[in-house]
Amino acid sequence: MSDEIKRGFTTAILHSDRDAAVEHGALHKPLHLSVAYGYRDARELAAVFQGRAPGYAYGRQGNPTSAALEAKVTAMEGGVGTVTFATGMAAIGAIMLALFKAGDHIVSSQFVFGNTSSLLLTLEAHGHPVTFVDATDVAAVEAALTPATRVVFVETIANPRVQVADLKRIGDLCRARGILYVVDNTMTSPWLFRPRDVGAGLVVNALTKYIGGHGNALAGAITDTGAFDWTAFPNIADAYKGQPPRNWGLQQLRKKGLRDWGGTLAAEQAHHIAVGAETLALRMDRICANALALAQWLQQQPQVRTVYYPGLATHPQHALASELFRGFGGLLSFELADGLDPFDFLNRLKVVVLSSNLGDNRTLAIPVAHTIYHEMGAERRAAMGIADSLIRISVGIEDRDDLLGDFGQALA
Ligand SMILES: *Cc1c(COP(=O)(O)O)cnc(C)c1O
DSSP: OHHHHHSOHHHHHHHHHHHTOOGGGOSSOOOOOOSBOOOSOHHHHHHHHTTSSOOOSBGGGOOHHHHHHHHHHHHHHTOSEEEEESSHHHHHHHHHHHHOOTTOEEEEESSOOHHHHHHHHHHHHTTOOEEEEOTTOHHHHHHHOOTTEEEEEEESBOTTTOOBOOHHHHHHHHHHHTOEEEEEOTTTHHHHOOGGGGTOSEEEEETTTTTTOSSSOOOEEEEEOSOSOGGGOTTOOGGGOSSOGGGHHHHHIIIIIIIITOOOOOHHHHHHHHHHHTTHHHHHHHHHHHHHHHHHHHHTOTTEEEEEOTTSTTSTTHHHHHHHOSSOOSEEEEEEOTTOOHHHHHHTOSSSEEOSOOSOSSOEEEEGGGTTTTTTHHHHHHHTTOOTTOEEEEOOSSOHHHHHHHHHHHHO
16 A cells, blocks of 8 residues: 555556456456355354454455455545445444444534534434534634543535635644544545545545546545544444554444444445546546636626635635645535526526536536525524525536536526
């Protein structure tokens, strides 16, 4: 792996399978569809079960195809290991369910993916106190910490209002207090940002989004960066302490998170994501350039009241985002001027697709208050800065003039 990290980002992904010596010289890891794995030696079977020897026991805990993808995500994030899941939500759920006990306090950014916010509210009902804080302000995070706080959870660029968390200072705070710091890197992807650099212990990626990139497979991943000292974490079961401490967290996530909860990534999906990942850097550069051009153009239109994009000088965390990220990402949102109906505007778009996904190669638009954030109600929407007229755009890789032209005709 250290070999791969020394290579450039894209070279490492492209040659990852070949370096692991795939049979017949195949350039892609094959799809391993077997549910079970047979052993000639019962002792070896037992060693695999106990985590003392490498190998596969039963398909719910992973397969060789998803393992090849895990190696790529580990290389991209510069981590020590990765566990993949069927979806990004399965990955986040696994962290919450496999690592925390009733009474463990969770501090989360209040600006998080809607379904993550919903999951955290469910956990509250299961006996985990949760405090939602303004993660753009490290003082708000610090004020929320209690002796029972086990984790601080943030996203890099939040969806849909694109607030940027104070990632480095929160990392310093967590390190000083010995608290696990989890960063959802989905919106930036490891090409724009590596949470390891700000002290995150675990990194979440919804592979469904930019890493897969083509909108044709769901998947999620948790990467351990090696930054967190698991010997100081009270919830690791003795059964998982046989290995070096750097593996304890992932071992418990694979066993309790994957084996017990069963959100396993299937081989076909892992293959789709791995193929998509080969062009992550190329797509992301194009997406960032398109998004910046669109945000700047929208800002000049009289029919547009406000544009939210970290690449604009008017964004409150623009300087921070410039320091932390290679680019400003593919998500922007905006509000139309008073009197203009967002639904009518959206209906006039011809190239842009009205859809809820993000990170697709195609540009997607959605009125978020009426769809993704409808269920949570007006009060929570207001706390997240989501106006009724807010339109979210996930910018794709189309030719820039086609994109600007489509927005131009729909606004006219
Ligand atoms: C989409 C998304 C998720 C969940 O991923 P799924 O694969 O759809 O379950 C988690 N976090 C963020 C930031 C996302 O955008």
